[in-house]
Amino acid sequence: MQFFLANIVVLALAAGASWWLSGYDTKVTGENEREDLIRRTIRCGVTLFLVELAFWSLWRYWRYDDRASGMAYLMFVLPLALIWCGCLSELVSHGFHWLIDPEDHREFDPHKNRRDLDMIASLVKNGRKEEAIQLCQMLKESGNVSVQTWETILEHLGVKPDSVKTPKPLTEAYHLRAQGKLDQVESILNSLLAENPANVDAALLLTRLYAEDMRRSDKAYEVLRSLEKQPHIPSAHIEFARRSIDEWSHPKAKQVVVEAQPESLDELLAKGYFGTAIEILERKIEEQPADFDSWLKLAETHGQHCGNINRAEKIIRQIEINSAFSPEQIQLARTKLAEWREARLHRG
Numbered sequence: 001m002q003f004f005l006a007n008i009v010v011l012a013l014a015a016g017a018s019w020w021l022s023g024y025d026t027k028v029t030g031e032n033e034r035e036d037l038i039r040r041t042i043r044c045g046v047t048l049f050l051v052e053l054a055f056w057s058l059w060r061y062w063r064y065d066d067r068a069s070g071m072a073y074l075m076f077v078l079p080l081a082l083i084w085c086g087c088l089s090e091l092v093s094h095g096f097h098w099l100i101d102p103e104d105h106r107e108f109d110p111h112k113n114r115r116d117l118d119m120i121a122s123l124v125k126n127g128r129k130e131e132a133i134q135l136c137q138m139l140k141e142s143g144n145v146s147v148q149t150w151e152t153i154l155e156h157l158g159v160k161p162d163s164v165k166t167p168k169p170l171t172e173a174y175h176l177r178a179q180g181k182l183d184q185v186e187s188i189l190n191s192l193l194a195e196n197p198a199n200v201d202a203a204l205l206l207t208r209l210y211a212e213d214m215r216r217s218d219k220a221y222e223v224l225r226s227l228e229k230q231p232h233i234p235s236a237h238i239e240f241a242r243r244s245i246d247e248w249s250h251p252k253a254k255q256v257v258v259e260a261q262p263e264s265l266d267e268l269l270a271k272g273y274f275g276t277a278i279e280i281l282e283r284k285i286e287e288q289p290a291d292f293d294s295w296l297k298l299a300e301t302h303g304q305h306c307g308n309i310n311r312a313e314k315i316i317r318q319i320e321i322n323s324a325f326s327p328e329q330i331q332l333a334r335t336k337l338a339e340w341r342e343a344r345l346h347r348g
Contacts, residue, residue: 007055014051018044024090026317047083050076119272170201177205182213193223198230204241212248220245265297274306290324296333303340312337 022028022040054076060069173188186209192202203223210220224241227233268277281298284291295315303312319325319333 007052010055011048011052014048015044018047018084021084021087021091024087026086026090027321043083047080050080050083054080170205173202173205177209177213182209185209193226197226198233200227200233203227204244207241207245208248211245215249217245217249220249269301269305274301277301289322292319292325292329295319295322295325296336299333300336300340303337304343307344309337309341309344312340 019040022043025039025043027039028036054073057069057073057076061067061073169188169192173185176182176188177185186206189202189206189209192199193206196202203226207220207223210216210223224238224245227241228238265277265280268274268280278298278301281294281301284294285298288294295318299312299315299319302308302315316333316337320330325333
């Protein structure tokens, strides 16, 4: 009875572990779910068969001291090692990358906030409002920009600031400002800053209150200077507030200057239109699956320009299993991937 219970437990553990580990197979790309399922099922089925034979051999060796069964056990274990060595190495590789960059696949850039704000301004200036709103939503989820910054930017884009979730005191300040009760707003914000001088949201709203509503840019700059003295305040917030104070103090007629759309992929990438470039490349690949240059450029866009090494790795794997590409092209793709990964490690 103990033998059968132990056998069931071993098979259950082997089934769960092998199915989980099969997800690290480099040939499992997620592009063709049916092929991935068949590949993983065959690998796990063969594994369970060998585990069962190895279990029986080990049991006989332990129970009857049968040396022949001990040798048979080793014969069954060795194929298991060969079957899973690739997945194990991929698992170790993912673990190593997790240690040096835990759960964060974005490229490290100390000036990222400033570049993101500049990118939004460029999109708005070029009349690409929808893309600007999408970028705002991405940055909103990342939590890298303050609530007041979002309130101002989204208001410029025609999105109501009520959709932005804010702490209760700030919510009250927003409502009171909309009602024209400026003195009460000033009192609430000054109280928040007295409790926490590094409260970026309260400071930015107070600078806007002084500059735009009360026409007291001198007080707005005073709040800004106080905020600059606080530690760990992102420079992007300071620069945004400084530019905004001048805009709020001297409102100008809004003008939309539409620039010529970049024509080549290199121009799109140089100007930061990564989403547009990715769409063009994916469309080219769909029309011409054997276009190696488009595959490699797509991987480069994700891995080098967007800092998404994981996505670039998946694209390189698709190149590896594509019979249309030569060994030289596959080796070139692997070399490029190694260069992008090394470059990101140096930047980090």
